[in-house]
Amino acid sequence: MKKLFVVSALVTAALASAQNFTRKDSLQGGLRPERTSYDVQRYDLNITIDPEKKYIKGYNDITFKATAATNRIQVDLFSNMNIDAITLNTFKTIYKRDNDAVFISFDKPLEKDKEYTLRFAYSGTPIIAKNAPWDGGFVFTKDDSGKPWVGVAVQGTGASLWYPVKDHQSDEPDRGASIKVAVPNGLIDVSNGKFMGSTDLKNGYTRWDWEVKNPINNYDITVNIADYAHFHDEYKGMPLDYYVLKNNVEKAKKQFEEVKPMLQCFEEKFGQYPFVEDGYKLVETPYLGMEHQSAVAYGNKYLKGYMGSDISGTGVGMGWDYIIVHESGHEWFGNSITSKDIADMWIHEGFTTYSETVYVECREGYDRAMKYINGQRYSVQNRKPAIGIFGVNKEGSGDMYFKGALMLNTIRHIINNDAKWWKLIYNYSTAFKKQIIDTETVINFFNKESGLNLTPVFNQYLRYAAIPILQLKLDGSNLEYRWVTDEPNFAMPVDVAINGKTVRLQATNNWQRTATQATSLNDVQPADKKFYIKVAKL
Numbered sequence: 001m002k003k004l005f006v007v008s009a010l011v012t013a014a015l016a017s018a019q020n021f022t023r024k025d026s027l028q029g030g031l032r033p034e035r036t037s038y039d040v041q042r043y044d045l046n047i048t049i050d051p052e053k054k055y056i057k058g059y060n061d062i063t064f065k066a067t068a069a070t071n072r073i074q075v076d077l078f079s080n081m082n083i084d085a086i087t088l089n090t091f092k093t094i095y096k097r098d099n100d101a102v103f104i105s106f107d108k109p110l111e112k113d114k115e116y117t118l119r120f121a122y123s124g125t126p127i128i129a130k131n132a133p134w135d136g137g138f139v140f141t142k143d144d145s146g147k148p149w150v151g152v153a154v155q156g157t158g159a160s161l162w163y164p165v166k167d168h169q170s171d172e173p174d175r176g177a178s179i180k181v182a183v184p185n186g187l188i189d190v191s192n193g194k195f196m197g198s199t200d201l202k203n204g205y206t207r208w209d210w211e212v213k214n215p216i217n218n219y220d221i222t223v224n225i226a227d228y229a230h231f232h233d234e235y236k237g238m239p240l241d242y243y244v245l246k247n248n249v250e251k252a253k254k255q256f257e258e259v260k261p262m263l264q265c266f267e268e269k270f271g272q273y274p275f276v277e278d279g280y281k282l283v284e285t286p287y288l289g290m291e292h293q294s295a296v297a298y299g300n301k302y303l304k305g306y307m308g309s310d311i312s313g314t315g316v317g318m319g320w321d322y323i324i325v326h327e328s329g330h331e332w333f334g335n336s337i338t339s340k341d342i343a344d345m346w347i348h349e350g351f352t353t354y355s356e357t358v359y360v361e362c363r364e365g366y367d368r369a370m371k372y373i374n375g376q377r378y379s380v381q382n383r384k385p386a387i388g389i390f391g392v393n394k395e396g397s398g399d400m401y402f403k404g405a406l407m408l409n410t411i412r413h414i415i416n417n418d419a420k421w422w423k424l425i426y427n428y429s430t431a432f433k434k435q436i437i438d439t440e441t442v443i444n445f446f447n448k449e450s451g452l453n454l455t456p457v458f459n460q461y462l463r464y465a466a467i468p469i470l471q472l473k474l475d476g477s478n479l480e481y482r483w484v485t486d487e488p489n490f491a492m493p494v495d496v497a498i499n500g501k502t503v504r505l506q507a508t509n510n511w512q513r514t515a516t517q518a519t520s521l522n523d524v525q526p527a528d529k530k531f532y533i534k535v536a537k538l
Contacts, residue, residue: 350404
């Protein structure tokens with residue numbers, strides 16, 4: 001395994017060089033000593049946002065523990081934002097900007113295992129998103145009454161776009177965060193976690209205070225500003241809170257009835273909602289959606305499907321609200337289980353896309369679920385790997401969504417035992433609850449739980465562009481078969497129907513044969529709705 005890791009690192013370095021990644025990319029995506037020498041314990045964000053001027057001013061108190069004696073650490077803030085002051089335990093520091101990284105130096109080394117609090121004061125106009133959430137930034141717009149309506153989405157682009165932070169997925173604040181946001185009177189800010197109260201600052205602004213009890217990844221921390229209406233419900237004693245534009249309350253009450261059966265399904269399959277202490281919220285946003293932990297962004301316009309259409313093209317997806325289900329699925333996959341590097345973002349998106357199929361199966365049964373997930377195969381490009389380049393903030397291709405889900409569906413049918421499959425998925429979701437992991441961790445867990453060597457399967461679907469090709473040919477009455485793959489020594493069982501009778505072939509890269517009564521390859525039908533493969537009849 002260690003040898004494979006070294007080879008992978010060399011390949012990654014070569015790919016990064018070939019794609020002309022810059023120092024800026026490495027500063028954002030890399031783990032150098034200035035980042036690994038401290039472990040964030042808590043963020044306390046206290047800011048004022050002026051929606052008309054599109055301006056932020058305030059500070060983030062970063063409480064951290066030194067993991068090594070060091071004179072310098074890296075905190076991140078986009079270069080277009082101003083640094084007003086940086087102090088460590090009230091003493092001023094020396095800092096130097098390098099692209100979007102801020103290197104902060106200290107007169108004497110920080111002591112290993114000692115806790116410190118860094119106050120990073122800043123101000124400026126953050127980047128405005130042109131097409132959120134696909135590009136990162138703020139959305140400053142107006143509601144139908146002409147009042148400000150503000151949101152932010154920064155996944156991939158970086159949370160340091162709008163606040164100072166250790167902007168890498170490998171470190172989350174162990175003791176949570178507070179988010180205090182002052183906005184003009186008459187508006188509300190909704191952020192993550194539990195609402196702690198509001199304070200009239202007597203200067204035309206009201207501060208809204210929120211407290212997150214759980215670890216939270218950087219891009220999930222959020223602000224939502226509008227003249228919101230609020231209504232409340234509960235699920236198994238957990239608060240469900242909804243914040244929507246005032247003229248949408250009745251539509252929201254009907255649409256959000258989806259939440260309880262969804263939570264029931266996901267808790268059955270994936271374990272208890274991971275952030276009970278922080279509750280669950282849906283917040284109406286001026287963009288489509290985002291999985292902001294305990295404050296899920298909702299912008300699906302109260303339509304079924306994905307903005308009124310079925311993303312699978314099968315009709316199955318028109319029975320439920322895609323954004324509620326998909327973005328809430330991320331509470332388990334992405335928010336609770338987080339990938340260490342954005343290159344492994346398939347861990348977020350593949351599992352969450354699969355959660356849609358899980359929800360369909362809870363609602364409508366196995367056959368409808370298989371119809372839904374197989375409709376997604378037509379959106380897979382198979383042109384680039386689903387895993388990206390490590391250390392440069394580069395996620396893999398968009399195939400991480402649908403291809404990732406289809407890979408999991410394939411593995412389900414490789415295991416060929418639903419009781420074992422659902423136990424594996426449940427155990428995976430709970431074993432790594434609120435943890436940061438990588439692809440190797442996922443593979444090792446699935447291998448151990450299944451008792452199978454699934455490493456070649458994961459590798460072919462994630463590390464290469466192409467999917468396995470099952471070649472078939474007849475030699476008299478004998479069926480010959482093999483896999484054509486990029487992954488060497490590939491082995492994966494596959495079911496085929498021969499004259500209507502299902503047979504499991506233990507196919508490898510080498511030609512094998514089995515006696516059949518088939519007189520034509522038309523008599524041989526691989527189960528390509530259970531296995532995401534190509535078939536070549538020679």
